[in-house]
Amino acid sequence: MNKVYGTKNYIHYLIEKYSDMLIRISYSYMKNLSDAEDITQDVFIKFLEKGPEFENTEHEKAWLLRIAINLSKDKLKSAYFKNTAPLEGDFIDTNQKDDEIIQAVLSLPLKYRSIVLLYYYEDYSISEISNVLNIKESTIGSQLSRGRKLLKSILKEDFEYE
Incomplete structure (x- = not known):
């Protein structure tokens, strides 16, 4: 182009x-x-x-x-x-379940949050995330894994009450 x-x-x-x-x-x-x-x-x-x-x-x-x-x-x-x-109520329009998932992702510590967003929402590979954030691929992999576990526990708590 x-x-x-x-x-x-x-x-x-x-x-x-x-x-x-x-x-x-x-x-x-x-x-x-x-x-x-x-x-x-x-x-x-x-x-x-x-x-x-x-x-x-x-x-x-x-x-x-x-x-x-x-x-x-x-x-x-x-x-x-x-x-x-x-301001309260400043969020991106989604259905309720999607909003709960987004809020759970946003509640993650920053080092996990940005990696989870790039991996799942932007479809970046671990290698691409490593290049963008200037962090070793092995670190990205372990932080992604920890982020998933944390997200799973947060969502498990949220959805147990429904």
């Missing part, structure tokens, strides 16, 4: 292709849809400013994810964010 960075068509293509994924990963960190949308917008602005060249679309996707993760972490560290109170 002939890419001309900065053209409206290419930016629209990127937004259409990656915005949902970037919102999901940002939401996993921020737990707030509005902040996740802001971060996603900032990712595309950074893309326009930098105009990076990539070997292939997988590198492009990994770069966008890495920027979204870094911006999310930066926002979580910011003094402004630490002094804000979350």
